[in-house]
Amino acid sequence: MINIALPKGSLEEQTLQLFKEADLEVRRTDRDYNPQIRDERIGKVKILRPQEIPTYIEMGYFDIGISGLDWVQESGSDVVEVAELNYSKTGKGNVKIVIAVHQDEPISSVTEIRPDSRVTTEYPVMTRKFFDDLGIPIRLFASYGASEAKVPDLMDVVVDLTETGNTLRKNGLKIIGQILESYTVIIANKQSFEDPVKRREIEEIITLLMGVIDARNKVLLSMNVPSAALEAVVSTLPALKKPTVSRLHGIDYFSLETVVFKNQVNTLIPQLKSSGAEDILEIPITKIVR
Numbered sequence: 001m002i003n004i005a006l007p008k009g010s011l012e013e014q015t016l017q018l019f020k021e022a023d024l025e026v027r028r029t030d031r032d033y034n035p036q037i038r039d040e041r042i043g044k045v046k047i048l049r050p051q052e053i054p055t056y057i058e059m060g061y062f063d064i065g066i067s068g069l070d071w072v073q074e075s076g077s078d079v080v081e082v083a084e085l086n087y088s089k090t091g092k093g094n095v096k097i098v099i100a101v102h103q104d105e106p107i108s109s110v111t112e113i114r115p116d117s118r119v120t121t122e123y124p125v126m127t128r129k130f131f132d133d134l135g136i137p138i139r140l141f142a143s144y145g146a147s148e149a150k151v152p153d154l155m156d157v158v159v160d161l162t163e164t165g166n167t168l169r170k171n172g173l174k175i176i177g178q179i180l181e182s183y184t185v186i187i188a189n190k191q192s193f194e195d196p197v198k199r200r201e202i203e204e205i206i207t208l209l210m211g212v213i214d215a216r217n218k219v220l221l222s223m224n225v226p227s228a229a230l231e232a233v234v235s236t237l238p239a240l241k242k243p244t245v246s247r248l249h250g251i252d253y254f255s256l257e258t259v260v261f262k263n264q265v266n267t268l269i270p271q272l273k274s275s276g277a278e279d280i281l282e283i284p285i286t287k288i289v290r
Ligand SMILES: Nc1ncnc2c1ncn2[C@@H]1O[C@H](COP(=O)(O)OP(=O)(O)OP(=O)(O)O)[C@@H](O)[C@H]1O
Pocket: 008, 009, 010, 011, 049, 050, 051, 067, 068, 069, 070, 071, 087, 088, 089, 090, 095, 145, 161, 162, 163, 164, 182, 183
């Protein structure tokens, strides 16, 4: 059985939604950090801060967990990155750890940061290394949040995460450099991933989770097509491999099925209709396992 650490906070809602859609529903009540997933492959489940999850995975307290690449790197944890998840707090997943100063600062690059500047961040390890590599001595102050509030009054420079850019903008800051592009990851304990039995269980769970993600932007289209229009309709159809074509009983018609991107449907359905397709159905897909 495998033990799983799930993130509290920014990644919580989307992670719980993903597990639910993967038929691995996390059953919990409000404020419960020890929920259950009723699945014979899964043992202990805990909800923890993403900052700590990589360390506990490395220590073997959990076999797999979900966190951000930023905290895998900041904690220096030796874990296996087994899959990338395409969601963040609000968007598609990509967030950046950037260096910012007040917009009125007459500098536009990190090399212009003055020696002994006051730098605040929730990422002290990667920030220290970044400035050491640049050869600029800094005074580092650990931040426990609201980092952008401190520049320029209390601090000269902030190193923080940005997703939409709203917080930087609203606090009059500008980006002058970047340390890392981060995203949400599924990580595994190294020994667990090398153990054949655990490896199989981990891979089965990841197949379910990634199957949901793969299906999210896709739908199944099905339609009936008179033989005379078959080639015209097939030639306009995208597909995972090739469309499925089968005969209808007793009439000179074919039935067609294919998977398409949801964002193509608005142009595709009218095109299919004008090429001769009839009875077009758009059907939601909940998982695609390739
Ligand atoms: N918009 C976002 N803001 C913050 N963290 C995000 C965002 N999108 C994704 N993440 C990821 O979530 C993790 C941080 O989660 P956490 O729950 O600590 O967020 P937080 O918003 O900083 O929490 P808190 O509000 O308690 O400060 C990091 O790995 C980070 O990369």
